[in-house]
Amino acid sequence: MGIPHFLCMPFPVQGHVNPLMQLALLLAKHGCKVTFVHTEFNHKRANTTAGAGNLIKGSQVELVTLSDGLDPEDDRTDVTKLLLSIKSTMPARLSKLIQHINALDVDNKITCIIVTFNMGWALEVGHKLGIKGALLCPASATSLASAACIPKLLGDGIIDSQGLPTRKQEIQLSPDMPMMDTQNFPWRGFNKTFFDHLVQEMKTLELGEWWLCNTTYDLEPGAFSISPKFLPVGPLMESENHKSSFWEEDKCCLDWLDKQAPQSVIYVSFGSLAVMNPNQFKELAHGLDLLDKPFIWVVRPNDKKDNVNVYPHDFHGSKGKIVGWAPQKKILNHPALACFISHCGWNSTLEGICAGVPFLCWPCATDQYLDKSYICDVWKIGLELNKDENGIILRGEIRKKVDQLLADEDIKARSLKLKEITVNSILEGGQSLKNLKFFMDWAN
Incomplete structure (x- = not known):
């Protein structure tokens, strides 16, 4: 043989x-x-x-x-x-x-x-x-x-x-x-x-x-x-080095991360397919300003020219870094990271679990709602962001849930425990x- x-x-x-x-x-x-x-x-x-x-x-x-x-x-x-x-x-x-x-x-x-x-x-x-x-x-x-x-x-x-x-x-x-x-x-x-x-x-x-x-x-x-x-x-999770991303990863955010305090940075990424409507995009930008915390926000380079994200004119973003595509595993495993605002795609969910990071769940489509219910209700390692009556997640909700998540020691402990069990397998x-x-x- x-x-x-x-x-x-x-x-x-x-x-x-x-x-x-x-x-x-x-x-x-x-x-x-x-x-x-x-x-x-x-x-x-x-x-x-x-x-x-x-x-x-x-x-x-x-x-x-x-x-x-x-x-x-x-x-x-x-x-x-x-x-x-x-x-x-x-x-x-x-x-x-x-x-x-x-x-x-x-x-x-x-x-x-x-x-x-x-x-x-x-x-x-x-x-x-x-x-x-x-x-x-x-x-x-x-x-x-x-x-x-x-x-x-x-x-x-x-x-x-x-x-x-x-x-x-x-x-x-x-x-x-x-x-x-x-x-x-x-x-x-x-x-x-x-x-x-x-x-x-x-x-x-x-x-x-x-x-x-x-x-x-x-x-x-x-x-x-x-x-x-x-x-x-x-x-x-075999290889850190192999690049199979379709976009050029912005590595400079790793140097920036090195300069941040431990467990202080909010990481925001919605995967490779999700498209956000302009009102929601602006509300998220305002929410990140309102947080007054360091953040990395992945705003994917769009293949289509007609769907360009427009930042609100009064958006400062001064505490954060906005990147086109990011080395996600390295960011999630960085000691400066505090939490992951995620669309809950399965790959991102697993990467977050293996890094022991708490989640704020923002599912957009298909199986992400199912993954969200595991994160929030079964494993209890994250919180869900709730939409208003117009289907928008407001800046106040973003700030409230980030504050709530970062203060919750039980969620942090469960995230680390789940990491250990998962990686051991x-x-x-x-x-x-x-x-x-x-x-x-x-x-x-």
């Missing part, structure tokens, strides 16, 4: 590329051969630091690219358009790529394909070629459990054929899971086309023998009763590491 050879294929958005890249680096560190497939567009955009033979610096992960089928000037923030283009053009290209890779090294053929959501078609390609498959879920295990329960939710009349709740209620997906508001299913905000795609995708993903979850048993124990396919291998003897080793043996 040779060593396992994994082909990793994420859906080409930041929140999918990052965790799968972390998994790829971890598999390579354990002696596996890994080929990572970027789209040509993302490869150019990430400007990945590649050495000889397109290997990622300091690892055994080899990068290859495939076209996503769109023209260079097409709008890739239109996820439906991107998805349809990938599904119609990539399968044939992937099949050729696999045969090419296998012909180059007959002794180390691809033994397993790992995909993220929306890329289930690649498991079909692999299946036809006799290659094993697995999913890496970039969201929480609870989100995955919700999607796996769609047929039952439809059958029980809890949601309709568009994925919308039939009435306002709270349900439990399984007896060990927290109560869940039916408004907060992870497909919240999807249109019918996208919901139908999700239903079909879940069926396709059945071809994957394992559904790997970037989480631990301790964080979401109930979710694992939903399906025997679920296998927690998180938190995937990927260390020697931890359950996630045992699961990862089991998975590597299975893939061989």
Whole structure:
């Protein structure tokens, strides 16, 4: 038997590329051969630091690219358009790529394909070629459990054929899971086309023998009763050095952080996809002024020119640093950090947990509402920012909740305790590491 050879294929958005890249680096560190497939567009955009033979610096992960089928000037923030283009053009290209890779090294053929959501078609390609498959879920295990329960939710009349709740209620997906508001299913905000795609995708993903979850048993124990396919291998935090960000990170904020008092800085970031309306943007700016505390605020460079954030004319921001994109893990782990105002995307949630940082929750879409309920109600390591009757989070609310959070020693203590439990699971003897080793043996 040779060593396992994994082909990793994420859906080409930041929140999918990052965790799968972390998994790829971890598999390579354990002696596996890994080929990572970027789209040509993302490869150019990430400007990945590649050495000889397109290997990622300091690892055994080899990068290859495939076209996503769109023209260079097409709008890739239109996820439906991107998805349809990938599904119609990539399968044939992937099949050729696999045969090419296998012909180059007959002794180390691809033994397993790992995909993220929306890329289930690649498991079909692999299946036809006799290659094993697995999913890496970039969201929480609870989100995955919700999607796996769609047929039952439809059958029980809890949601309709568009994925919308039939009435306002709270349900439990399984007896060990927290109560869940039916408004907060992870497909919240999807249109019918996208919901139908999700239903079909879940069926396709059945071809994957394992559904790997970037989480631990301790964080979401109930979710694992939903399906025997679920296998927690998180938190995937392998490499500090590898840059798989699509934007240039502003490192100067780290020098600035070094000059701040311990536990004094508020970090504000809404991930790679969230877009804020102009009124809310102004209110947040005023809220940060009102806090009168040092802050780092990530205002993402926008690909579209028509949606430019305008700072209010009376915004000072003198105590803070506004950056286009930030080295988030380094900031969260910095001793100067006090709390994280977050959209509660799963990657950010895990990074905050692994840094032991308390949260102020500002969910914007999809699975973020679910993550927020874990942060505030289950783990109790953060507080929720509440909107007014117009759906705006006001500056006064921001100040009130920041003050409340920073004064709460219990939340700080729970955050540090949860950090310890979570990080231990990927260390020697931890359950996630045992699961990862089991998975590597299975893939061989």
